[in-house]
Amino acid sequence: MRTFLDFEKPVAELEGKIEELRHLSDGGDINIAEEVGRLQTKVDRLLRQTYAKLSPWQKVQVARHADRPHVQQIVSTLIEDFVPLSGDRLYGEDAAVVGGIGRFRGYSVVVVGQEKGSDTEGRVRHNFGMAHPEGYRKARRLMALADQFGLPLLTFVDTPGAYPGIGAEERGQAEAIARCIDASLQLRVPVICSIIGEGGSGGAIAVATGDRILMMEHAIYSVISPEGCASILWRSAERATEAADALRLTAEDLAKLGVIDGIVPEPLGGAHREPAAAIAGLGDAVEAALHEVRSLDGSVLRARRREKFLAMGKTGLS
């Protein structure tokens, strides 16, 4: 059962018709087969037109789409011999951050990703991808592991933000994020970060300071959610559409601002329509990025990573 977004309604209708026609015929009717073919062409054209000019707010919806490939799916597809690792060794295990060690296209790597969960049970278990301090401290632990064994670190960012709760604050949510940023900027191993869905504020940057920052075509990355921004600056969460425009949170704008290094194209109609193809494309992009930095010396990597972030903010958008 496919979930359609509001602006995908015309596509949904056409695909409904195709389904109906297929149901009517038992495959032998040439007229129906022709009609299905014609409708399918129409669907493709419609998708191409719609997805070529998605508004920022539409991208927000695509980025949050429930059927979009999540970290666990990406890891199970791209990482062989994956061994999940758990716990921050201080307080607990936070399932909002998944991590472990495995083999990516032949090389051992450490993986850290934010998992939103794909069904109701999973979303509850992973707390909708909103980590507590334990999640960031676990991430930091895994960063240290990568550094110790000279393994590249791959991070996958997909979170609405760090969890806002009493326990999270008491146990130092801000400190946990700050130390995570501190640690990733110190690493002497290649760090490739991919924004795969929602890059939500401080909760995202905690694991997004790498040598190469990739972003899926329809992912978003922002200092605050459009809803949060609208409720503060417009005094109404209803104005989220305008806030999404103003925040410049699309991959295209972030590339212009020099905040990301590459945009990973998504299959026609978004990653949620063809998760397998989307994941394969992401894998190729990560491999290419890794290839660019793999042979660099650790201290060079670290110095260049710092320079990269220090250079940000010199140019704006016109």
Add this chain to the structure above:
Amino acid sequence: MSWLTNFVRPKLRALGIKPDVPDNLWIKCPNCEQMLFHRELAANLHVCHYCDHHLRLPAADRLAMLFDEGAFQTIELPETIADPLRFRDRRRYSERLRDARHGDDRRDAVLVGHGTMGGHPAVVAAFDFGFMGGSMGVAAGESLLAAANLAVLQDAPLIVVPASGGARMQEGILSLMQMPRTVIGVQQVREAGLPYIVVLADPTTGGVTASFAMLGDIALAEPGAIVGFAGTRVIQETIREKLPAGFQRAEYLHDHGMVDMVVHRRALRDRLISLIGLLRHPRPKAEVVSLERRGEGAGKTSDKAPQEKVGAAPGPADPKGSPAKGA
């Protein structure tokens, strides 16, 4: 002292506070609601003399209260791109910024000064909550990096006093990028072997807390200061529970192990001077001779009680110790 009157009134204007009496000479304590005469309030470091509430302090007053004789030099902050996203909400960001700047287009939320504290050179970066809620955008990030640079160049400790609602939304992703950028500043100070001390002032929240503000080698906080990551409204909307008493206050953070100590504003300068002295001058000013070693045969260390060993560093680190006896 001219800065008293010069800074009290612009701050009120910037915050849009309507004075309860004409001419701004009286300020109402936000805690006990007593009326405080501005001159007295400034003389008391903006601490209410009825209830001890620590009012927010303009950055220039902060620098003046920390440096010896209130004397310091500010540095000209790097020129940065204004309004990089051409952001507009109900108003243009460029207009908001222009109004906040009062004609000084380098002005932003962070003021950086250097001078001496107890005779030790020091660099202080202080946030002005009155400037757009102390929010951190490119300019504030650059200011902190400049402060870190200056500390390294001058071989001086860096003290940062945040007072900020967090990232400046109007600069979008570039304000988020100030989190790693300011952390790099902290790393530069750390690698130079210099102390980095944070004084968490009211309020310190959001992306400011989750970056440089929580990385102090030593973290002090002012009494009653709100320090946290998420705002209380967001937390309440998420968990739909009553928040505990004193939640996110400096004292609460201290109880939860998140800050080293809560320091009254009147004691702050002396506390910082002690810390700088201890961290920057770890060796005694004069030679310390161990009494116990002088009274015994050199090298004999058998059955002494542990407390007798406490004192000057023994052995090679204490060149005068044993030879003095033998000479």
